Structures are given as C-alpha cells and as structure tokens.
Amino acid sequence: TETGDPADAPSMLTLDGVTKRYGPETAVDGIDLTVRDGELLTLLGPSGCGKTTTLRMIAGLAMPTSGQVRVDGEAVAADGDGVPPEQRDVGMVFQEFALFPHLTVAENVGFGLDDWDADERERRVADLLDLVGLSEFADRSPENLSGGQRQRVALARSLAPEPEVLLLDEPFANLDIRLRERMREEVRRIIKETNVTAVSVTHDQEEALSISDRVAVMNDGQIEQVGRPESVFEHPKSRFVADFLGQASFLTGRLAENHIDTGLGTLSADLLQGLSSEYDGARIDVLVRPDDLRATPCDGDRRTGNGTLVGRQYTGPSFVYAVELDTGDVVHCEHNHSTDHELGERVTVDLVADHTLAWYPAE
Ligand code: ATP
Secondary structure (H helix, E strand, O other): OOOOOHHHOOEEEEEEEEEEEEOOEEEEEEEEEEEEOOOEEEEEOOOOOOHHHHHHHHHOOOOOOEEEEEEOOEEEEEOOEEOOHHHOOEEEEOOOOOOOOOOOHHHHHOHHHOOOOHHHHHHHHHHHHHHOOOHHHOOOOHHHOOHHHHHHHHHHHHHOOOOOEEEEEOOOOOOOHHHHHHHHHHHHHHHHHHOOEEEEEEOOHHHHHHHOOEEEEEEOOEEEEEEOHHHHHHOOOOHHHHHHOOOOEEEEEEEEOOEEEEOOEEEEHHHEOOOOHHHOOOEEEEEEOHHHEEEEEOOOOOOOOEEEEEEEEEOOOEEEEEEEEOOOOEEEEEEEOOOOOOOOOEEEEEEOOOOOEOEEEOO
C-alpha cells in the first residue's frame, strides 16, 4: 500500500551539475536532479540522450567528468573521483537480469548477503521471495523460470542488501508486450512496498507515465522537464516534450487580444495555458492531442475546421485519423472504432478538449 506523498519526503539522491564527456562528445550535460526518499523517478528520452550514462554514474559504473552525486547526503562522486559501486548503497537491476544460472533462485537472491549472519540471511531471502511471489520456486534454477519470474528474482536480489537507492535499466525491455504491462504494476507494487528510492530508465513513454511518481524527460544530455506524469503530459514545457510523450499535433495561429485564429476557427485565449499580454500579436503553435479533436462528415456551410482525411490507422479500440486542414495544418483525431471515414474524404474537425491547451511561440 502506498502511504505518504514522496513529494514531501527528504531528498535521498541528488545530482548537481553532473556532466559526462567521452572525448569530444558530451553524453550528459550538467544535470541537476533531486530524488526524494521513497520516490520512483523515471528518466525518459530517446536513444542516445544520456539516460544510461546518468544511471551508471549513480551506480558508480561511470565517473562524472564534473559535478556531484550524493546519496543520503553523502557525496559518492565529485569532480571526476568517487566511491566504487560496491561501497555505494545502490542496487541495480539490469535489462538482461544477469542471474547466475548455476545458483538456485534463493541463492541468487542471497548473493549480495555474504557478510550477513546465516539465519538473518535465510530470513531475508524468504521475505523477499514472499514479496515477489516466488517462495515456491526457491530451489529452482533461474533457467527454468519465465521472463517475468526471472525479472522478479533480479529485483529481489537487488533489494536484498537493503540499498538506499535502486536503479532499473530498461527493466521491461526483454519481456513481451502483454507481460510488460502486468510487470509494470507488479514492479511498482514491490518498489512501493519496500519504500526504496528508485530511478528507472526507459524510452517508452507509456511505461514512464504508468509506473512513476515523477518523470524526467531527457534530450541531448539534458533534462528538459521533470514532473508528475499528469503534469508533464498535460503541460509539456517544450515542443520536444509534447512530441515525445504522445501523438502531438500543432495548430498555428496568431494571438490577438482575447482570441487566436486557427485552422479550427477562432479559439478563446482562455483556452490557452499561462497566457500573458506580452505575446499579443505573436505567432504561436497550439498543442492538440488526438482525443482533443473529433472529425465528422464535412459540413459544407462551415468556413473553418474543414479538411481532407490523409491518414487512417486502426488500433483496435479506436481509429486515428490524420486530417490536413484547408489551412495546411495536419492534425490527428482519435475516434472510437464505430465511426469510420475513408482516405480522401472531406471532413470537419472540431475541438472537443475540456482542458486548457499548451502552446509555444512559433519557431
Ligand atoms: P539508449 O536508450 O540507446 O541506451 P541512452 O539515452 O541510454 O541511449 P547513453 O547510452 O547514455 O544514452 O549514451 C549517451 C551518448 O553517450 C551517446 O551518444 C553514446 O554514444 C555516448 N556514450 C555512451 N557511453 C559511451 C562510452 N563508453 N564511450 C563513448 N561514448 C559513449
């Protein structure tokens, strides 16, 4: 069960101006980040943005070129020097799980507990196998387990030595899609029950949004935005974040007094987030998500919102249509599967959003 709000907890992990260079290349570029005690934070970003390098610097598998990493107030890396991984209170779950095939499940889980008293070790292993629901598999070889079970063994092994911070590197990448969704819930439950502070890495926005207390969106070695999943999804600070978190279309227009003229007609400025008068007259792009829009057969009497269907994707529960508005903007609309439009059909698009919209000054 989840108690308390991690947002109010003291910080457990802090990165201060952390930079990693490989020769001329900057993999991580001056990151500042605070993760609170008991919080699950996900680094989300495209391939090559520096997520794994950041995780490796927290683990001690890579040293920052400059900047500082602190765990529970103690500097574990500062300006090119640092404490080796085994002396940090940090556990890591690797993408490929890295279990020892010649040890049983219980021996794998107890692997990091060499210096524990035998009785305590046995009790700890039993508790963890119970936590991850694998008590009956204690004496098996991990080779005879399913992917999801192996992942739970890897998680139990990393949690066994009671690390302050748990790192997860693309933890679901080696699981098939259906298992992945089940394991997201399961992994979140286990992490929350142990109350460990966790940082995971993924390029899958749905995974990041569904498992995390907060998401840090990375681009090109930097963090573009950190926040709760709902907040980064609904209030993306940049076009990059908007695009990376899900299908994003942009309506172009010019702000005038209290309205903006777009391809969908005149929108009230009240609909736009955080508007101030300094933007009067500015060209802007308004973010619309597929579920903000609805397409209907073309209404010939309407002057705005008309366009041509240029894309049609069936996803099972819904259709996603791409419509090229007569103004030139291309927008995506998501409909439940009972409505059907054909490619090339003339349609009218309406804004049905019941929330304020994010927008950006035009590039
Ligand atoms: P992916 O999702 O593909 O794993 P990532 O976001 O985790 O990507 P990193 O693996 O952190 O990205 O890599 C960031 C950048 O640093 C990349 O351009 C990569 O080529 C470079 N890089 C990472 N490790 C090294 C290394 N050991 N030597 C040289 N360059 C490296």
